[in-house]
Amino acid sequence: MLTIRLENLIKRYGDVQVLHGIDLEMADNEFTVLVGPSGCGKSTTLRMIAGLEEVSEGEIFVDGKPVSHLEPKDRDLAMVFQDYALYPHMNVAQNISFALRLARRPKAEIEKKVREVADTVGLTEFLARKPGALSGGQRQRVAMARALAKDSGIFLFDEPLSNLDAKLRGQMRAELALMSQRVQKNMIYVTHDQIEAMTLADRIVVMHGGYIQQQGTPEELFKRPVNKFVAGFMGMPPMNFLDGEIVEHDGGVFVKGDGFDVQLIGEKAAKAQKHNSKQITLGIRPSDLAFEADAEPARALKLDVEVSEYVGAQSVLLCKCGPARVMVEVNSQTPVALGQTLTFAIDPGGVHLFDRNTEVAL
Amino acid sequence: MASPNTKANPAFYAVIALLVFMSVGPVILMFMNSFKLDVDIISGSSGLIFLPTIQNYEKALCDVLWYEPDHVDFCSLKFGGAFINSLIIALISTVLTLVIGCMAAYALVRFRFMGRDTVSLSTLMVRMVPPAVLLVPVFGLWNNEFCLDRDGLIGGAIRDTFGGRGDVCLAGTHSGIILIYVAMNLPFVIWILQSFIVQVPRSLEEAARVDGAGPFQVFFKVVLPLIKPGLAAAAIFTFRIAWNEYLLASALSDRDTRTMPILIVNNMSEFNVEWGVIMATGMLLAIPPIIFTLFASRQIITGMTAGAVKG
Numbered sequence: 099m100l101t102i103r104l105e106n107l108i109k110r111y112g113d114v115q116v117l118h119g120i121d122l123e124m125a126d127n128e129f130t131v132l133v134g135p136s137g138c139g140k141s142t143t144l145r146m147i148a149g150l151e152e153v154s155e156g157e158i159f160v161d162g163k164p165v166s167h168l169e170p171k172d173r174d175l176a177m178v179f180q181d182y183a184l185y186p187h188m189n190v191a192q193n194i195s196f197a198l199r200l201a202r203r204p205k206a207e208i209e210k211k212v213r214e215v216a217d218t219v220g221l222t223e224f225l226a227r228k229p230g231a232l233s234g235g236q237r238q239r240v241a242m243a244r245a246l247a248k249d250s251g252i253f254l255f256d257e258p259l260s261n262l263d264a265k266l267r268g269q270m271r272a273e274l275a276l277m278s279q280r281v282q283k284n285m286i287y288v289t290h291d292q293i294e295a296m297t298l299a300d301r302i303v304v305m306h307g308g309y310i311q312q313q314g315t316p317e318e319l320f321k322r323p324v325n326k327f328v329a330g331f332m333g334m335p336p337m338n339f340l341d342g343e344i345v346e347h348d349g350g351v352f353v354k355g356d357g358f359d360v361q362l363i364g365e366k367a368a369k370a371q372k373h374n375s376k377q378i379t380l381g382i383r384p385s386d387l388a389f390e391a392d393a394e395p396a397r398a399l400k401l402d403v404e405v406s407e408y409v410g411a412q413s414v415l416l417c418k419c420g421p422a423r424v425m426v427e428v429n430s431q432t433p434v435a436l437g438q439t440l441t442f443a444i445d446p447g448g449v450h451l452f453d454r455n456t457e458v459a460l
Numbered sequence: 461m462a463s464p465n466t467k468a469n470p471a472f473y474a475v476i477a478l479l480v481f482m483s484v485g486p487v488i489l490m491f492m493n494s495f496k497l498d499v500d501i502i503s504g505s506s507g508l509i510f511l512p513t514i515q516n517y518e519k520a521l522c523d524v525l526w527y528e529p530d531h532v533d534f535c536s537l538k539f540g541g542a543f544i545n546s547l548i549i550a551l552i553s554t555v556l557t558l559v560i561g562c563m564a565a566y567a568l569v570r571f572r573f574m575g576r577d578t579v580s581l582s583t584l585m586v587r588m589v590p591p592a593v594l595l596v597p598v599f600g601l602w603n604n605e606f607c608l609d610r611d612g613l614i615g616g617a618i619r620d621t622f623g624g625r626g627d628v629c630l631a632g633t634h635s636g637i638i639l640i641y642v643a644m645n646l647p648f649v650i651w652i653l654q655s656f657i658v659q660v661p662r663s664l665e666e667a668a669r670v671d672g673a674g675p676f677q678v679f680f681k682v683v684l685p686l687i688k689p690g691l692a693a694a695a696i697f698t699f700r701i702a703w704n705e706y707l708l709a710s711a712l713s714d715r716d717t718r719t720m721p722i723l724i725v726n727n728m729s730e731f732n733v734e735w736g737v738i739m740a741t742g743m744l745l746a747i748p749p750i751i752f753t754l755f756a757s758r759q760i761i762t763g764m765t766a767g768a769v770k771g
Contacts, residue, residue, distance in 0.1 A: 150666050171672040181769035183667035187685040197671035229768060248671065 100126050100161050100251045100284050102147065108155035109142050116142055118308045119156065124301075129278050129285045133295040134305035134331070140288045141256055143305070147286065148177050148254050160252070175252040176245035180260060182237045184229040190216070190240050191225040197248040215247045218277070235266045242274075246281065255287040259294065271297060292332050296320070304328050326457035329381050329450055335414055338424045340380045341454060344370045352396070353380045353451070357420030361396035366449055369460045377454040384414065384427040386448025389434075393443035399424065402439050487746075494739035501735045516740035539741070541716070542723040547748065548634055549709075549719060550702040553641035557698045558691055560642070561649035562657075566679060568650065569657045570665075580654075587647035591708055598640055599711050602631035632714035640712065641702045649694045656690030657683065661769045686768075692759035699752050703745075720745050 102124040109117040117139045124130045132140040145151040147158055149170035158166045165173050176197075184193050191212050192199075198208045216222045219239040229237055238258065245253060259267045259274075275298055278285055289295055295302050296316045303313040304327075312324045316332075323329035329337045342355030351367040353360050360380065362370050370378070387399065401417035401424055408430060415426040415434060426442055428434070451460040493501050495512040515531055522528075522535035567573075568580050607629040608615030615628045630636035660683055668682045684691075706721040713719060718726075724741045727734040 148666075148670060150669070169674075170666075170669045171674070175670065177667070177670045179663045179667055181661065181663055183661065183663035184768055185664065185668075185682060186768040196668070200672045200677065244667075244671070 101159075102252065102284060102286070103159040103162075104143070104147070104156070105159065106156040107143065107146060107153065107158065109139070109146060109151065110154040115154075116308050117146075117154075120310060122303060122310065122313070124284060124286065127282050127284060129287065129298060129300045130303060131287045131289060131295040131299035131301070132303050132305055133289055133292055134311075135290060138305040139308040140290075140305045144254055144256055144286060144288045147252075148175060149173050173252070174250050175254055176248040176250040177254040177256065178241045178245050178258045180257040182229075182241040182261075184237060184240055184244075186229050189226050189228050190221060190232070190243075193229065193240055194243045194247045196244065211247055211249075215243045218246065218280075219243045219273075234262055235270065238262060238270060242277070246277075251284060253281075253283050253285040255285065255289075257289050258287075260289070260291070274298060293334060296332070302332075304331060306331075322459075323450065324459050326379060326381070326452045326459075329452070329459070333383055335384045335425045335427065337381045337383050337450070338422075339452075340382070340419060340422050340424070342378055342380055344373065344376045344378055346371075350396070353378060355380070355420065356422070358399050359396070360399070360444065360449070362449065362451075363446055366451060366460070370451060373451075373453070373460055375453055375455065378460075379452040379454050379457075381450035381452060382424075382444060383448055384425040386445040387424075387426045387442040388445070389426075389428050389432050389440060390443040391441055393441050395441075397446070398441050398443045400439055400441055401426065403434055403436055406434055406436060490739045490742050493735060494743050496736060498734060498736045501739075516736035517744075519734075519737050520740040520744065537723060537726070537737070537741075538718070539723065539744075542718050542720050543744075545634065545713075545717050546703060546719040546721075549637050549641065549717075550699050550748075552634075553638045553645070553702045554695055554698045556638065556642045557645045557649050558695055561646055561694065562653050562684065562687065562691065563679075564646070565650045565653035565657055566683060569654050583647040583650050587651070591644055591705075594640070594644070595708060595711055598708070599631070602636050602640075602712055603629055606630040606636075631712055632717055634717055636712050637709055637717065637719070640708055641698075641705065644708075645698045645701055649698060652694050652697070653687060653690050656687040660686050664768055689760045692756045696753050696756045699756075700749050703749050 102122075104120050104122040107117055107120040107122075108115065120139075120143055122130075132143060134140050142151060146153050146166075149165075149168060153166040156166075157164050160173065185196060188196065194212050194215055195208045198211060203211075212225070213222070216225055219242055221236065221239055221243055224232060224236060224240075229240065232240065238261075241258065259270050262270060271294060278298065287294075287298060299316055301313060302316055302319050304311040304319065306327050312319060312328045314322075319328060319332050323332065326339065330339070340353075340355050340358060342353040342358065342360075345352050345354045351362045351370050353362060353370070358380075361367075382399075390398065399419055401415075401419050403415050403417050405416040407414040407416070411430055412427055413430045413432070413434070415428060417424045417426060417440075434440070452458065453460065494516050495514070496510050497513055497515065500510050515529070518525065518529040519532055520537060521539050522532050523538055524540040564583075568576060568583075608618065610616060610619050610628060618628045630639070664682055664686075665678050668678045673681060704721060705719075706725070709719045710722050710725070713722060720741070724738055724745065727738045727741070
């Protein structure tokens with residue numbers, strides 16, 4: 099069992115506090131993804147775990163033992179850097195074996211390990227090349243091979259795919275997912291790309307402004323975001339937000355705003371009724387809206403279609419609902435003409451409510 | 461940017477020819493005169509027709525030759541000794557300067573400590589001081605302050621081994637000259653290496669730390685190989701200065717630690733200037749730096765850090 103526990107982790111640069119008490123626990127063999135926009139503190143957190151940044155306050159426990167005073171080399175971890183950080187004066191084999199050579203392992207063992215790891219990431223024929231003679235994707239593989247060769251208990255990834263082009267990124271993402279299944283190690287992965295987070299993670303930790311917003315499985319975060327930030331961050335295209343007020347009429351609870359009046363049902367209605375503020379934000383994912391000409395008005399939005407973005411099997415419609423913009427994901431076959439006003443039915447399970455001031459989910 | 465038609469301009473070639481003549485001319489003159497007799501040199505007939513002779517070289521190298529040339533009655537020049545002295549002083553001071561320089565430069569670039577900016581700035585300021593200004597105080601210090609008592613334990617031991625009369629002082633020793641050369645060259649070397657170290661991506665050092673390298677391993681196994689071109693450039697620079705330096709060496713050396721440039725000047729006396737020997741010694745003086753530069757410049761490869769980080 100190799101658990102990692104962060105306890106009230108705080109980082110300050112001079113007077114500026116960038117991390118405000120991070121508490122996090124990562125179980126053995128778990129693939130944890132820290133995700134958030136630039137400057138949210140995710141990379142700082144990772145670098146503190148790695149020992150490359152000093153901990154201002156709080157403690158990091160690995161396997162129950164505090165490690166924040168240890169040098170990186172004593173923490174039993176391997177790291178893949180955003181910019182690869184390959185040693186340019188060494189060839190691929192030397193890059194991969196650097197850690198092993200520093201640890202003065204026997205030559206035969208090093209050779210065997212290098213061959214094994216190179217085989218895993220498909221670099222066997224490039225072992226004698228210098229990093230300068232490799233393509234971006236190959237360099238990324240070398241960086242991963244180097245981490246793999248070290249055989250550490252913890253793997254850290256600092257936005258490893260962000261320097262690759264879109265196609266290669268998708269490919270490497272799949273390989274990474276395969277690798278993580280195979281090696282069964284504790285992995286902590288930092289990214290700003292929520293798709294990477296969704297596809298790779300056992301558990302996602304969403305960070306914003308130096309705080310953890312929410313943590314959970316990808317599904318939990320997608321289906322039950324705790325606040326407006328998480329709701330807007332996870333999912334592509336992002337969730338639509340419509341400001342409105344809770345009103346009761348015709349024996350039901352409604353969210354009424356400029357251009358819409360949607361009835362809430364079941365649990366949501368009860369929660370909205372009990373909520374102390376009437377000022378509310380309605381959140382609906384683009385995929386939870388469906389084109390349905392004769393939908394019941396209380397369970398539907400009437401939208402003016404402004405732009406249609408064709409992306410293959412799906413089209414994303416940019417529509418107007420009063421002053422707000424709403425995105426709708428529809429099947430490309432749906433006959434839509436620009437400038438039309440259409441009715442879209444709302445999936446009852448896809449209604450999210452947020453307090454307009456605190457932005458917390460109801 | 462020169463456009464293509466400026467290259468075809470005859471004036472362009474004239475300027476180039478002039479520059480080549482100015483730089484190569486003296487060397488050719490020296491080379492030819494080194495094979496002439498003094499009479500031919502002084503006669504002023506700078507013609508190309510003369511009877512070449514190796515007498516000058518024989519005279520310059522008289523103490524290392526295995527035979528005794530007829531025309532040399534008394535071998536006054538200690539070429540071999542001076543050559544060895546120059547080599548010892550230039551090589552050791554170069555090595556010391558590089559070792560201290562790269563560590564200092566690394567510290568200045570990577571570590572934050574009090575007075576870092578002041579140190580960085582003052583290294584460059586010190587470089588601006590002409591060596592001649594140092595001469596008088598250093599001469600005084602080396603002769604009077606940095607001495608070991610001749611009756612003392614170490615001083616006595618040194619005097620018994622090497623001989624001499626007075627106290628054992630820095631003046632007149634190899635160490636004395638090496639020390640001042642290191643001090644003189646260090647600021648520039650630190651300055652030049654700083655710019656190379658800045659280019660080494662920080663994430664490389666971090667990767668090495670995660671891979672299990674201590675601070676010294678990071679420096680020697682990752683940083684140092686990457687700044688090899690800088691080290692080579694600095695080495696060429698330092699070696700050349702130490703090899704050519706005349707002023708300080710003339711004041712601080714004695715009969716046994718004389719360097720080559722001083723040997724050359726010894727061929728001038730109030731009665732006679734032996735131009736032939738001076739030219740021959742000059743030619744010989746030029747050889748080691750050329751070899752050193754050829755060797756060191758091979759290390760100057762651009763793009764050492766290519767492929768380290770995203771590209």
